[in-house]
Amino acid sequence: xxxxxxxxxxxxxxxxxxxxxxxxxxxxxxxxxxxxxxxxxxxxxxxxxxxxxxxxxxxxxxxxxxxxxxxxxxxxxxxxxxxxxxxxxxxxxxxxxxxxxxxxxxxxxxxxxxxxxxxxxxxxxxxxxxxxxxxxxxxxxxxxxxxxxxxxxxxxxxxxxxxxxxxxxxxxxxxxxxxxxxxxxxxxxxxxxxxxxxxxxxxxxxxxxxxxxxxxxxxxxxxxxxxxxxxxxxxxxxxxxxxxxxxxxxxxxxxxxxxxxxxxxxxxxxxxxx
Ligand code: ATP
Numbered sequence: 596x597x598x599x600x601x602x603x604x605x606x607x608x609x610x611x612x613x614x615x616x617x618x619x620x621x622x623x624x625x626x627x628x629x630x631x632x633x634x635x636x637x638x639x640x641x642x643x644x645x646x647x648x649x650x651x652x653x654x655x656x657x658x659x660x661x662x663x664x665x666x667x668x669x670x671x672x673x674x675x676x677x678x679x680x681x682x683x684x685x686x687x688x689x690x691x692x693x694x695x696x697x698x699x700x701x702x703x704x705x706x707x708x709x710x711x712x713x714x715x716x717x718x719x720x721x722x723x724x725x726x727x728x729x730x731x732x733x734x735x736x737x738x739x740x741x742x743x744x745x746x747x748x749x750x751x752x753x754x755x756x757x758x759x760x761x762x763x764x765x766x767x768x769x770x771x772x773x774x775x776x777x778x779x780x781x782x783x784x785x786x787x788x789x790x791x792x793x794x795x796x797x798x799x800x801x802x803x804x805x806x807x808x809x810x811x812x813x814x815x816x817x818x819x820x821x822x823x824x825x826x827x828x829x830x831x832x833x834x835x836x837x838x839x840x841x842x843x844x845x846x847x848x849x850x851x852x853x854x855x856x857x858x859x860x861x862x863x864x865x866x867x868x869x
Contacts, residue, residue, distance in 0.1 A: 598641055600708055604700035605635035605730055606685050606754065607692030607723060608838060608868055609831045610747075611797035615736075617773040622722070622738040626777040628797070630732045630747060630868035632754065636693065637682040638666065638700040640708060646670055647678045654683035654862075665698035665720055672715050673705045686862050688760035690805075690832030692723045699727035732869060734781060748787040749869050751847035755819065755854055756836040756862040757811045766833040769804035787842050791826040794840065798829075805834035812837065818857065822850035840868075 608630045616624035636652070648667050650658045658681070662668060666679050679701060685693045698720050702713050717724035722739030732747035778797065784790040806812045812830060815837050819828040824846035825839040841847045844867065851865035 596708060596710075598708070600640045600704045602638045602640070602700040602704040603635055604638055604693075604696040606632040606866070607696055607727055607832075608632060608752070608754070609690070609799060610794055610829070610868075611778055612799040612801060612832065613775050613778050614767075614770060614773055614800040615775055615777050618738065623767060623773065624736070624738060625722075626734070626736045628732070628734050628745060628747075628778065628781065629726050630750065631730050632691075632752065632864075632866040632868055634684065634754070634864045634866045636684050636697050636700070638697060638704060639680040639682070640701065640704045641678045642708070643676055643678040645676050648681065649679070650681045650683055652682040652684055654686050658683055658687055665694040666701045669698040669701040669720055670705065672719065673702065673709075673713065675705050675709065677705070677708070686756045686758065686836070688762060689756050689836045690761065690763075690830065690834045691754070691836045692727055692832065695721050695723035695727045696730075699724055699730065702728065734778070736777070745781055746784065747869065748784055748790050749867050750787055750790065751841040751844050752838045752866055752868050753819065753822065753825075753841070753847050753850045753854060754831075754836055754838050754862075754864045754866060755815055755858075757809075757815050757858075758860060758862060759809050759811060759835050761805055761809055761834045763833040765808055766801050766805045769807055770801060771804075775800050791840055791842065795827045799831070801833050802830045805830060809835055811835070815861075818854060822853060825850065
């Protein structure tokens with residue numbers, strides 16, 4: 596086996612998010628179409644005599660380097676002694692699954708390093724783990740344990756975060772109705788345009804409660820809606836990252852450039868979603 600092992604941890608984007616119920620144990624039932632971006636974090640694993648974690652990269656500030664980090668917990672639960680380097684490119688607490696995607700990347704890397712399956716249910720580390728283990732477009736439901744791969748034509752996006760952290764639990768608390776209807780059946784999309792049209796009619800139930808906590812999200816969605824060529828704008832997860840979708844990579848690239856010009860302090864990327 597060649598070491599170190601490098602694994603990409605893509606941003607997880609909730610293209611739709613319906614909150615369909617609340618279980619008696621406090622977990623929310625969700626129905627969400629998820630896509631993965633070609634922007635993300637990078638995880639590097641090296642065999643070592645004990646478990647360690649170092650966080651580097653442009654978004655490292657404030658990210659814990661101990662058992663509070665999901666990467667650490669993933670390696671510990673695997674029973675691995677590895678030196679982990681986490682290169683953070685995604686903002687934390689941003690609704691794009693940073694911690695879950697990183698932990699899934701650690702588990703994929705350890706599977707490869709030890710040539711062994713994950714010896715526990717990834718769901719134990721969080722509701723987004725199963726879909727992040729798949730790391731390709733999927734419909735997730737239940738409390739996150741049901742994951743069905745979805746055929747989604749590649750879409751182009753601008754991702755933007757106004758650099759405010761939104762705690763997921765506060766957003767769920769601020770959501771008035773927890774029993775919203777599930778998503779319509781996923782059609783077989785014949786083109787990117789076809790899927791964009793369908794997505795326009797969907798929603799993220801957490802958008803309004805997140806805006807009530809962080810009004811800057813409304814401003815961000817407004818600015819995304821002004822970008823030329825965008826088909827729809829929406830928030831991902833519990834925010835504050837929002838996205839605009841485009842048919843072509845060129846439109847997304849120009850959109851990101853225009854948004855950056857007006858908001859130099861925001862985190863803004865253009866990407867392909869698959
Ligand atoms: P989502 O709602 O899309 O699942 P999230 O918004 O909960 O993602 P995370 O980036 O997972 O966002 O961060 C949530 C909290 O978890 C952060 O405040 C951070 O302290 C902690 N955390 C644990 N592990 C990580 C990690 N690998 N990267 C970033 N934050 C992490």
